[in-house]
Amino acid sequence: MKVLAINGSHRKGSTLILLEEALKELSEFETEVISLCDYKLEYCKVCNACKKNGGICIVNDGYQEIEKKMKEADAIIVGSPVYFGSITGMLKTLFDRSRTLRVNWELKDKVCAAITVGATQHGGQEHTLQAIHAWALIHGMILVADSDPTAHFGGAAVAKQVDGEFKIDEWGLQTARSVGKRVREVLKAIKG
Template sequence: MKVLAINGSHRKGSTFILLEEALKELKDFETEIISLCDYKLEYCKVCNACKRNGGVCIVKDGYEEIAKKLKEADAVIVGSPVYFGSVTGMLKTLFDRSRTLRINWDLKNKICAAISVGATKHGGQEHTLQAIQAWALIHGMIFVADSDPTAHFGCAAVAKQTENGFEIDEWGLQTARSVGKRIKEVLNLLKEK
């Protein structure tokens, strides 16, 4: 089984670190992190070509590779820093472009979880997590939270940039690990069936 982690940040910083923490709990599975900053993504223009073409987008860019990876994954962890109270524009672009995957319900019944990080304790992390959750539910995915010990909406961390990298709050790191543990638990339940 494969777990795909998506770093919705414009750089490989605190969101990337939190995704790595979650994936540490998933050593028994094939895992991969992709960073959207490594791809060129055009905006969805809602031209409806994907509806006419059976889910194939006519725009040729980095989205094709990401869509393929999403189709192959059994579980997806989506991470985003908070940008003005929600996900990054780059991640929203991916969400909009993923309309192609909804034509044939390619993501239906895949497991999904969310990670968000902001600069302050109440910096919009929950709203960002809910935006990721809404995307997953629109695709018919099975959304899971961070579970024990908190069981909220996912990982909501606080990070400060330092000269040497990032300082992430311990509770945020713990909830990232809990996201990974919960995905592992659910994937193992599915393997048993």
């Protein structure tokens, strides 16, 4: 089984660290992390070409590689820092472009979980998690959150960058680990 982690940040920092923490709980599976900052993604223009031609986007950019990876995955963990109370624009662009996958329900029944990080406590983490949840639910994915001992809406952390290093709160790191644990439990339950 394969788990894909998507770093929706414009850089490789605290969100990536949290995704890697979650993947430590999934060492028995094939895992991969991609960072959207490594790809060029154009905006979805809702031209409806994908609806007319079976789910193929006519815009040729980095999306096709990400789309392939999402199709191949059994589970997807999406991470985003909080940008003005929600997900990054880059991640929103990916979500909009994933309309191609909804044409044929290609993400349906894949396990999905969310991780986020903000600069302050109560800095928009729950709203960011909800934006990721909405995307997963619209695709018919099996949405999971973190599990015991944290059990809320997903991985949610507070991070500060000090002298080029990211300092992430221990509880936030634990929520990321709990996300990985829950994805593992659900994958085993539904996939054997």
